[in-house]
Amino acid sequence: MLYETIRPLLFSLDPETAHEFSLASLHVLGRFLPAGKPAESDPVQLMGLSFPNRIGLAAGLDKNGEAIDGLARFGFGFIEIGTVTPRPQPGNPRPRMFRLPEVRGIINRMGFNNHGVEVLVANVKAAKYRGILGINIGKNFDTPIEQAADDYLACLDKVYPLASYVTVNISSPNTKNLRQLQGESELDDLLGRLKARQQQLTETHGRYVPLTLKIAPDLEPEQVTTIADALRRHRIDGVIATNTTISRDKVQGVRYAEQQGGLSGAPVFEASTAVVAQLAHALAGELPIIAAGGVLDGRAARAKLDAGAGLVQVYSGLIYRGPGLVGECVRATADHRHSAAPHPSGPARAA
Structure with a gap:
């Protein structure tokens, strides 16, 4: 009810300004109030981690980990922050975020704007939150694609001691050539190097931190099969499906549909x-x-589980529905019995 009251004010602002205002408010909320607790409902064991419920925050909303404690009060079963890069970068020129309210969609071309991995690490250390925390890592825009693995490894080294799991983002459409890393040979090389470093870090820190890969919705079925084979071959711990889409099939004729960037929200639901x-x-x-x-209500969250997912993340839905969406999705997925085979890589522990 509160969000329905303030949403017109937020929607009267430029989308990125509203985003910044909301994050700043959540930062203050988290700083001065006790730590939030996840909604306890149908806990599930995946990747060696115990998730108190199946609904998490997707990466992109809190790139720098500035508002973890405020976001934790929404009742998420897990929170993912980032995408973070080794070095700070401003991202693409503004305006770079556009609302499509007629179809409950958002187009963004942010370009991995973030303060760099050192700042994210400091923010995580300062947070009170002790739930499951995913950290999403990427490459700097000016790192040649041939050297992209070096950026991912640099980020992995920094975030590994603090993360419950680490997501490798190779699917944003807003960093030039990034999606090339979804190609068979490029992906094979990247996953091989990441898995080797994960094993080294496990020995160094005495804890196993799962690796997940985030992929695009704009893939042909044979590409999905190739990626699945690579995930199995390299014993990656999980996969996030999906990032935003470059397709505009669902938004033809809608204002801002011609803007470049990734489309999220309801229009990407079917493809993802x-x-x-x-x-x-x-x-x-x-x-x-x-x-x-495209998860904007409990039915959509349930449909993701019915399609074969074990967990569900939301982001754009929060913009249109507010924090009440989390509880609705938790309730809608509470009685879903999803079984997943134990992963052979070994146990993991939450940070």
């Missing part, structure tokens, strides 16, 4: 859910799927 189903078929339960894309 189709990728979840394709992955579920290809992986046959060998590793868990975290679904993201």
Whole structure:
């Protein structure tokens, strides 16, 4: 009810200004109020982690980990922050975020704007939150694609001691050539290097931190199969499906539809859910799927589980529905019995 009251004010602001205002408010809220607790409902064990419920925050909302404690009060079963890069970068020129309220969509071309991994690490250390925390990592825009793995490894080294799991983002459409890393040979090389470093870090820190890969919705079925094979071959711990789409099929004629960037929200629901189903078929339960894309109500969250996901993330839905969306989705997925085979890589522990 409160969000319905303030949403017109937020929607009267430029989308990025509203985003910044909301994050700043959540930062203050988290600083002065006791730590929030997740809604306890149908806990699930995946990737060696115990999730108190199946609904999480997708990366992108809190890139620098500035508002973790405020966001924790929404009742999420897990929170993912980032995408973070080794060095700070401003991202693409503004304006770079556009609302499409007629279809409950958002287009963004932020370009991995963030303060760099050192700032994110400091923010995580300062947070009171002790739940499951995913950290999403990427490459700097000016790092040649041939050297992208070096950026991912640099971030992995920094965030590993603090993360419950680490997500490798190779699917944003807003960093030049990034999606090339979804190609068979490029992906094979990247995953091989990340898995080797994960094993080294496990020995160094005495704890196993799962790795997940975030992929795009704009993939042909054979590409999804190729990615699934690579995930199994390299014993990656999970996959997030999906990022934003570059397709405009669902928003033809809508204001701002011509803007460049990734489209999220309701228009990406069908494509992202189709990728979840394709992955579920290809992986046959060998590793868990975290679904993201177009979850604006409890039915959509349930549909993601029915397609084969074990967990669900929200982001754009929060813009249109507010924090009440989290509780609705938790309730809608509470009685879903999703089984996932234990991963052979070994146990993991939350940070």
